[in-house]
Amino acid sequence: MRRALVCLLTAWLMPLAVVAHAQTNPALSGLSQAAISECAKLRSGDTIATVLFRTDRVTLTRSGQRTLAILKRCIGDDAELRIRVGGNPRTDGQTSTNEDEAFRQFRNRVVLVSQQLDGPRLSIAPAVRVDVEVYVGDLQSLRLHPRPAMLLARAEASGRAAILGVRNFDPPEEPVPVGPPPPPRQPSVIRPPDRPVVVHSEATSAPRIATRSFASGLPPVTDRFGAIAVLAFPGAAATVSDIRRMGAICRVFVRKFDDAAEILAERPDARQMVTIWPVKASLNIIPLSRDASDDEIEAVCGDVIGGYDYITAREWLQHVPEDLRDRGARGPYLIAWAPPGSIGDSDQPFLVSDLSALDSEAAIDKAFQLWSEEIESKPERWSNGWDPQMLLLAIGAAADRYGEQIVNGISFVLGRDSD
């Protein structure tokens, strides 16, 4: 009874969600002050990023042009900024869906180099599939935000332009030696490390956007991420209802959050609060837009449910303090850390949300909405544990689950046949 009273009072005193507002500085959009100061150390010939597109046309975005202008200004007029456009490495007309393979082969097959940076558009015809490599000259110790990769170019196509992958330049940690300039280096492809590599993160007023990613392992942690989160199922779905529930969670996951790569292209100045659905490394997931069709979502969800990486999920769960998770709970748990490199550090802000009690798609949708709002707020404002709205969701889910028994019980008490 006491609990019920508390619930009732809680419901009446339900607080409103807080929406974080952030302002951006248009003059420095995409580049921080620290990044600009690093420009002086840049050297020609380095690749800052590689972006693979499946498209027939590449357009420099407005923010990309702005970034180029900033880069040109800070590295001087003599420096050369290049966009290198390469053909698809596959010769059989098929696009490789294996991102790593595409990157590896692409490096050895550059078919077109364009320097038309003054024009906003590079038309590449009649290529059906085109990979784009973005070059910016004079980059040495690049501690720039890795966003230029997507700042510089955006794929356009008559149909749907799919981004096959993004690789960002990962600067060496050692200081730049003083002396004659070393020979130009070949473009390098950086693989995501097993553990997050933290690039210096600074306070920024960039807007926070909750995004999602189907990823194997941990992505490289950079400034572009304000926080990193994971949707962790403690154990495999054993029953048909568990698999159905996982499907509902996946559908909501896709629809509720924007794709991380898509946001990177559209809002490169934003700090992504990315939530990861861990998948096995062997799985190739094509980036899925938020407004994808039901069939596309079903297809991808079928893949990611079958290819869910439970081992990685359990590793993440081990970082969560015992008092914030129930043993034997079916999950999933949403776990976030900020800054992303602080995974496992209990002194840094982290956020945990247990969705074990939720069954229906509507309740899961609401829970993800709450998660989205919470994770987009400042990490200092994150609150764990007792969340009135999550409590209401859990009560609603319990009512759905036990509603029939309750109604039958009442009917029995009232002396009526439940049938």
Add this chain to the structure above:
Amino acid sequence: MLIKLPLVTLILSLLGATALQIIIPTSSTEGALAVFVVGFLITAAIILIIRGLFSRSAKADEG
């Protein structure tokens, strides 16, 4: 006291149950009905407790 009237108690309980049903999200008819009934019972219980407290204090005043 107005709260002592049974009809007022009934109306307040129904209001409490409705409020609870609006606040708590459910996705099934049985769930919604369960929330309504439980909400009604909880609100009625709270009102009865308050009534009891008032009655006790009134008796104490008379004594």
